Amino acid sequence: MTDFSTNNKVVQDNALVNSFGNLDKITIKLFEICVSAINPLKPPLDNTIFLNKRDLFFMFQNTENINYTRFGFYLKRLQKQVITIKKDNGVVLSVVPVPTIQYGTRDDDQQVRIVFNSEIMPFLVDLRKNFTQYPIYDLYGIKNKYSLILFQLAYAHHNRNKPFSEEFTHFTVSVSELREITGTTNVLPLWSSLEQRVIKDSIDEINHAWASIKLHYEKIKTGRKITHIKFTVIPTDYPYHSDKVLQLYKEFVSR
Numbered sequence: 001m002t003d004f005s006t007n008n009k010v011v012q013d014n015a016l017v018n019s020f021g022n023l024d025k026i027t028i029k030l031f032e033i034c035v036s037a038i039n040p041l042k043p044p045l046d047n048t049i050f051l052n053k054r055d056l057f058f059m060f061q062n063t064e065n066i067n068y069t070r071f072g073f074y075l076k077r078l079q080k081q082v083i084t085i086k087k088d089n090g091v092v093l094s095v096v097p098v099p100t101i102q103y104g105t106r107d108d109d110q111q112v113r114i115v116f117n118s119e120i121m122p123f124l125v126d127l128r129k130n131f132t133q134y135p136i137y138d139l140y141g142i143k144n145k146y147s148l149i150l151f152q153l154a155y156a157h158h159n160r161n162k163p164f165s166e167e168f169t170h171f172t173v174s175v176s177e178l179r180e181i182t183g184t185t186n187v188l189p190l191w192s193s194l195e196q197r198v199i200k201d202s203i204d205e206i207n208h209a210w211a212s213i214k215l216h217y218e219k220i221k222t223g224r225k226i227t228h229i230k231f232t233v234i235p236t237d238y239p240y241h242s243d244k245v246l247q248l249y250k251e252f253v254s255r
Helices: 025-036 053-061 068-080 145-161 175-182 191-208 238-253
Strands: 009-013 048-052 083-086 092-095 100-103 111-115 131-135 169-174 213-222 225-235
Touching: 009 025, 025 048, 025 053, 025 068, 025 145, 048 053, 053 068, 053 111, 053 238, 068 100, 131 145, 145 169, 145 175, 145 191, 145 213, 145 225, 169 175, 175 191, 175 225, 191 213
Parallel strands: none
Antiparallel strands: 009 131, 048 111, 083 092, 100 111, 169 225, 213 225
16 A cells, blocks of 8 residues: 555645755655655545555665665654744744654565654645645656755746746745755855855756756846846656656566
């Protein structure tokens, strides 16, 4: 039994998307895989979803060497993570999104039970505005933390400006906002390091992954200082990428 499918979509409030800066790359990806198993129009009973270990291994096989020995370690790390969400009304919510995980230790015990914190559910279900939606297969080839965050940020703006559109969109963020969202306010102090690690490397990874968007960027100066980044979001060939990842998934689980 599994609630996972490569056709699942990650649907979440934009306030949640902007709160991943303090998380590590594996935790972000694990959490998004779990979120993709939730149908926002039909919330799971008791906030509980079920995955198969092979689902998780598949989503990481192209980017990480996760095996059964490391599996429990990563799940426990997910349980320890605290997300700080800034709501529209100015209230700050600090929450552990996944407090309960149950899994077997034998190789043949595949099922994983994930229970979401009730406080996080409003950010995942019955969303009417300001939310991000993207196919989970997009994350198959994306590995790095900054790539994951920048990808979600781009999709959030694309959904907001032209939801479900195949036309390209533009959005602009300040350098200070980009630092806050990516958790680099107090790291990578030099602009050259920020541009290389957070922007260039991330865009290169996203553009070479089987993702449903590609990104380009340009720098905007105020006086002599770079203060903003303008991104261009370009939708790609959805059916081809979806079918390719589904084929790889079928081959993986049949081994």
